Amino acid sequence: MIFKDLQHAWNPSPEEFKVWAYSNEKIPEQDWELAVNGFENIPMICTFIDDAKCKHSSFFLSSLYVFTGDIVRSRSTEDIVRLSVLVEDVAKTAKSEQLKNWLERSKHLIKHPKEYDYDYWGLGSKYVY
Structure with missing residues (x-):
């Protein structure tokens, strides 16, 4: 087991993220997307999605959709601006179609927040599953 307890699973270190990303272990907790999402983790999550060896890329991709949706729904101008900058930064290095699709869809949702679904x-985003 990668996480010594549930408290650890809800506050994973970057090293624990990486070990789990390439493991065969199941998601440690329901709705764990909410634990991994944070501005500081998104660049690392994007590298997992772009790596064909990552065993949990669908999970991480889904977490990106949740992250974007939550930020846009929050209507926090500061966070939306921060998300826009992050999306532009990630776009410079994105390789996979899945990640590029998330980037384009995120840009669209940021401009058209009323289209949130x-x-x-x-x-469980329908874009992923």
């Missing part, structure tokens, strides 16, 4: 931007 939980089925696509919430847990």
Whole structure:
């Protein structure tokens, strides 16, 4: 087991993220996307999605959709600006079609927040599953 307890799973270190990303272990906790999402983790999550060896790339991709959806729904101008900058930065190095699609869809949702749909931007995103 990678995480010594549930408290650790809800506050994973970058090293624990990486070990889990390439492991065969199941998601340690329901709705764990909410634990991994944070501005500081998004660049690392994007590298997992771009790496064909990552065993949990669908999980991480889904977490990106949840992250974007939550930020846009929050209507926090500061966070939306921060998300826009992050999306532009990630776009410079994105390789996979899945990540490029997330980037384009995120840019669109940022410009058109009324088009938010939980089925696509919430847990279990239809864009992914």
